[in-house]
Amino acid sequence: MSVPVSQMWTVATYVLRQKLAGRAKYPLVLMLEPLFRCNLACAGCGKIQYPAQILRKHLSVEAALQAVEECGAPMVSIPGGEPLMYPDIDRLVAELVKRRKYVYLCTNAILLKQKIDYFTPSKYLSFSVHMDGLREEHDEAVCRDGVYDQAVEGIQEALRRGFRVTTNTTLFDGTSPDRMRKFFDAMMDLGVEAMMISPGYSYAKAPDQEHFLRRAKTQKLFSEILANPRRRWRFNQSPIFLRFLMGKHDFECTPWGMPTYNVFGWQRPCYLLQDGYASSFKELMETTAWENYGRKSGNPRCQDCMVHCGFEATSVDHTFRSLRGFAETVSVTFTGKL
């Protein structure tokens, strides 16, 4: 099983409550960026290119917790920047766990061994370690030699201490399906709980503009990677989302599904695009021109996007929208056939 039963139950009951309340737009995961500072400068990342005074800024724990309360999502993902560089990461995580939020601390794991004592194992806390492939591919993606080995050491130490550990992997043009399948085997051999995979988004500010995947290529690549998936591979995401990546569903984006809060406020409209900021979650939800986003809108920045932060929520909604969707999810989950 890729996601603990208690977490699945929490998410399922949350989604059903939203549906029973007649809420058409609801958040599933809060993307909480406490800082933009990072100890890497990855080729495909458009998140950290800011002047020094912005990179020095970080959210207060109180502001972060207020955002969590405002949003109400059952899961909180803490990306960045590198969250282990956030000076109050221990207190923030402890407070989120106390509130029974399922926390994914997204880290490159360079500092994981050094800071592991800051944390206590919990079913609510998972280190989501950035791993973009086997050693050569990962170090190439993060533009620094040796990071793969550091991440592996961090994963091993976290697992040894009883933490939940998952991986998150971004795929770009040029990815070898065979190498990616070997990478999945390697992560399972390491003992991680499950993996998350997604195509990269075409950040206009990312240094490497040549290797972002277009939609048709994304579908071809994921179809090749996930054809005949091994039973031992576990994914920490909706199997419907994986089928979407393979071209078996034609979903529309749910940009409000994973709202983003950072030092600038509530980011419009999503984790990937920056069209401005709202000062409250309510303002974000009520005043964002959502009709301007997603593939149907014709917005050129959305045409090739198949990233999890827009489509994972759509996939979950698909599961709970009809008996057919639910049956499909159950079938894929238990047979393992995508």
Place this chain on the structure above:
Amino acid sequence: MAAWEEPARPPGAPQDGDSLEGWVPVLGPDLSLAEVVEMAFDYRGNTTVMTTDGRALVGYLFNRDARAAEPFVQMFDESGHGPITIPYRDIANVVFSGKDTAAGSSWKAWIERKERERAAGLDPRPDGP
């Protein structure tokens, strides 16, 4: 393959697609203040907001709302203080005074180094873990 095509710049702006670093806009029929603000919002470096009363506010312009009843920009100054909210009506111009942090120089340096290593015949390392 490039990423999605960014919208064309207004006629009064640099047209070569390169960084706007150092640009001092000349407002006029081919370039409105609203267009300059939009480009400043997209710019990943500090800018200098010149106000109509002669002040020069240096900082990172992170937000703007041209559709608000009173259109405004928001910025953090060079010390990180803010957000400072400035109505459009108080802005005379915005100068692209700071370094463009999205110019990708560290990535280019990495690529060049890797190409040198490959040219020198260094073999790829084993997969691991």
